[in-house]
Amino acid sequence: MNDTLFTNVRILDGSSALPWSGSVLVSGNRIRQVGRGPAPLAPAGASVIDGAGATLMPGLCEAHTHFSWNDAATLSAIQRMPLEEHVLWCAKVARRYLEAGWTSCVGAACAKPRLDVVIRNAINCGQIKGPRYLAASQEITVPGGLGDETLPHLPFPEFSFGVNVNGADEMRKVVRMFLKYGVDSIKLNLSGDNFTPDSPAETSWMTDAEVAAAMEEVRLRGKRGTAHARSAASVKQALRHGIDVIYHASFTDEETLDMLEAAKARVFVAPGVAILYAMLNEAEAYGISRAKATAMGYQVEWDAALESLSKMHKRGVRVLPGGDYGFAFTPHCQNARDLEFFVKYLGFTPMEAIESATVHGGQIMMRGHELGLVKEGYLADLLLVDGDPLANLSILREPKRILAVMKDGAFAKAPEIASARSLGRAA
């Protein structure tokens, strides 16, 4: 692997430090040197990329990823995609995420049992291109809960993107199956969701005995539990059982916020705010008018989520971007929009939004000691961005502004050499 020297770049390192001009030397898959000022580091035979003032920052981390959601408007359309097509779909989506700048993704459930594991393994052995990836199980649910798509007259489990369990013993069996397949995390649907009117967001579904059985198996194997938890009761249940990654957390009360704050060194919240926004404002073309979305409960949830997540952020709970991209109204690879939402609606500064996708991303990937910062010794996952993301976060979702993506020291999207001398332009 060649060494790469980025010169004349504005370094936004992912910590809260203000950007500075300098150069960065990548050696193998690690950042070897980070320099300040106009003098470039000694190239020592490295290929030199003159950034012409472009921003060099850590690769982004998506904290709530569903490669197998297939940009459809319904849940059943996810399940109707045959397995073979579904594998190819996931491989294509994984590559697109990487090229869009998402060098790490945290799988938050897949639609068929082994999709996430197969994609992660194929990425890791170089068979396909994709981000660093933590593979999830399917969503585990109970009859009637989110993820159970069976019908009374068509009780076939293949219709469901979740796996139904009844009781602690069935839970244990299913969790062990996914652990056998090699998942990094087990996903439990603790609350309902307004997308499924018979199991709305503020309802909770799983017994403590079921959750405890799942988490006992997860701990035995040193893996991680994650939860779909929109209701306050479900967030508390997740925290009580030692679940580290909480998806959504829309509804909270003082007790929930206190519990989250007490666990803030271990817990991550990845809310997926985009889908709430999209359902209210952008789903009319798919038959969901604002009036219909409001009737489904989305206005109430949007208001509650903004309040809950703003309070969490103030209390120092790590709230991360990503979540439920992969529907028609939230298509894949618009994920950086979350950073704009964090600033506009949750009280983040642009710098805090960047931190949520970088330094906190390294932490949720369980590699905070070597991932998520532009720092000597860290893994070389880097973006070269045309402009200043702190002045305009929306450039992070414009493919043309992502000049280069490096993962593990190798370019996933190489800078155009022809324009290497004039890569940057004003934000």
Ligand SMILES: [Zn+2]
């Ligand atoms: Zn999700």
